[in-house]
Amino acid sequence: MESLKDKIAVVFAASGEIAGAVGRSFAQHGAKVYITAINLNSVKALAKEIEANGGRAEAGKVDALNEREIDNYLKMVVAENGKLDMVFNGIGSYYRDAGSGTPTTMATFEQFMNPLQRICGSQFLTSRVAARYMIQSGSEGTILLLTASMSRTKTPNMAGFASACAAVEGLTRVIAAEFGQHGIKAICICSGAIMETRKIQGMINDFSDSQVFPVKKWLRTTQDLIFLNQGLH
Known part of the structure; x- marks a missing residue:
């Protein structure tokens, strides 16, 4: 299937599992993909993998x-x-930098601001720069932002990360309203915890150890909390 044939796509932070998977999918559907990250060797390896698969x-x-x-x-x-x-x-x-798992009364201001600056700040930068070039070139393209379901749950000890997730959703609404007049679409993808990723696995193990919880019990407790907060349980 080549639904994205001849499309030009850029993926930022592609050394991570999620962005890497998005880059692969874009390419599988026919797009020419520019994959970027701070770790150049990582994205070079990904580019070779994509090319090896056609x-x-x-x-x-x-x-x-x-x-x-x-x-x-x-x-x-x-x-x-x-x-x-x-x-x-x-x-x-990284959840440690964001103070995730730390009670809000104990988390530092720097920990609270870390995910807001890193996650929402980066989305702000890549979105607005992309929009400039889409407008200049008449591309009428699509800007995809990423957030997490933490923006809508009532999970304790996650003040900074939850605030950053909600902020990304607010940013998406604003830029959709601004850039829409130029034919540019802004879409926010809201994901739950993807258990296979390195960051989530590291968080699960650390939280489990610190709370003297077996991993399976920690996962079950977390999932039940999310279902309750969303009114699905």
Whole structure:
């Protein structure tokens, strides 16, 4: 299936499992994919994998928190292709840096702000720079942002991360209203915890150890809490 044939896509933070999977999917559906991350070797390996499977991919080193690097890279992409059809940013935050699992009364201001600056801040940067080039080139493309279901649950000890998730959703609504007049779509993908990822596995094991909970019991308790908060249980 080539529903994205001849589309030009850029994926930021593609060294992570989620963004890497998005890059693979874009390529499988026919898009030419530019995959970027701070870890250039990681995205080079991903580009080779995509090409080995018949896709088209190029790797680049970009810090998704550095607006100059984002701007220079997207400028290059548009110069090479004359357009920019899709942008996805899969940046995340390490739960320890965000104070996740720490009671709100004990978390530092720096821990609270970390996911807001890192996650929402990066989405802000990549979205607005992408929009500039989409407008300039008349691309009428799609900007995909990523958040998590934590924005809608009542989970304790996750103040910074939950606030960042909600902020990304608010940002998406604003840029959809602003950029829509240029034919640009802004879509926010809201995911639950993807248990296979390294960050979630690390968090589960650490939380389980710190609370003297077996991993299976920790998972069951967490899932029950999410269902209750969403009114699904």
